[in-house]
Amino acid sequence: MSEHRIPLAGVIGSPIEHSKSPALHGHWLKRYGIKGHYIPMNIGHENLEEALRSLPKMGIVGVNVTIPHKETVLSLADSVTDRAAIIGAANTLTFNGEGKIYADNTDGYGFIENLKQGVPDWNPKAGPAAVLGAGGASRAVIASLLDAGVERILLANRTKARSEALKAEFGARISVFDWVHANTMIAEAATVVNTTALGMEGSAPLNVSLEGLTPETVVTDIVYAPLETEFLKTAREVGCRTVDGLGMLLFQAAPGFERWFGHRPEVDEDLRQAVLSA
Ligand code: ATR
Structure with missing residues (x-):
């Protein structure tokens, strides 16, 4: 990916409408003035493998994973962190330049x-x-x-x-x-x-x-x-x-945000309010 490309990330799952992740990452992007986007993507079982091959080519640097893919993505990843292996599921995928998938679990x-x-x-x-x-x-x-x-x-x-x-x-x-x-x-x-x-x-x-x-x-x-x-x-x-339990949702998102957008984000009352009102 070119250095000047605007980083894109998102969340994959199905259904995806109720995911709080776009509001959460959107709040951080705005707060830190980062030119980047975080988008919800409704991807079902039948499209998962193809999506994971295509997303990096579209310039997506990583995704959060929600129901029903958290377990399945492990078998599609090229590298799995110890904590994701122990838990048997991943919630954070990062793509490298060649589209290799690195799976982590930050829950x-x-x-x-x-x-x-x-x-x-x-x-x-x-x-x-x-x-x-x-x-x-x-x-x-x-x-x-x-x-x-x-x-x-x-x-x-x-x-x-x-x-x-x-x-x-x-x-x-x-x-x-x-x-x-x-x-x-x-x-x-x-x-x-x-x-x-x-x-x-x-x-x-x-x-x-x-x-x-x-x-x-x-x-x-x-x-x-x-x-x-x-x-x-x-x-x-x-x-x-x-x-x-709200803070667990907020903190689990921080490592992905830092990896994809290059800034370590804060979890504070402003973020809680932004996510609660989303
Ligand atoms: P999650 O990924 O959120 O942990 P899960 O794997 O479906 O979801 O687990 C749900 C948990 O809630 C289980 O511990 C489940 O107990 P069972 O293993 O006996 O199903 C528990 N749970 C759900 N409904 C429950 C109920 N009515 N009474 C007691 N435990 C319940």
Whole structure:
């Protein structure tokens, strides 16, 4: 690509209309006065491989990947970061000059950075982290918690086999609990994370007891619509420190933006407002 070409990036998935990524990157492009564009692209399964071959030729320097391609793109990439391989999915692709695809997963990074911004003195060694849910998001959260120095993860999921599968992968640092014993599990934790879809607009709330948690307990949710889920509200009412899920979405976008547009972006209140009002 010529040095003078305006960098183009975007997000691929299907459906794509509800993606917040164009608003997020658009806000940063404007704020930093960067001549570049970030566009949503509706690409279905049948067109994925062809799209990944064509996009670099069209001058696209990289893309975010959303539903339903996050797992599939790994097999189409030329190089995969360790964290994307561990998570088994990619959300950020960068194309080099020859169209080679470099796949990364920044979801775990986004999760931890959000936690650290929300609770600057968060201490991974303060005690176990209780994780609710064992789907794709949970995998990224667990990998990033372990990487950050958490020594023990307590894990409960409605379908226990999925927790057992994560334990088989991540090893002895994971202790599996039955979903019905989630309350007991939470009571032992210094950090509590909801990675399930429960609490999202249109879903049932996450019904767990947070009785007995102390003000030192850090409670976070990866759901961000609504910003304050019932789970976080209850945690706040019992005095815990809480962190909502919006920052995870914002921080996971930063590494891609920096790679594609050459500027390390800030995650702050202006960005939150821009994305919330999009
Ligand atoms: P994601 O990539 O967002 O993690 P996912 O892989 O579909 O999506 O995982 C969704 C998570 O929400 C799972 O932990 C799921 O539990 P199951 O593995 O038992 O399906 C959890 N979840 C969704 N609906 C739920 C419900 N009604 N009660 C309890 N857990 C639920």
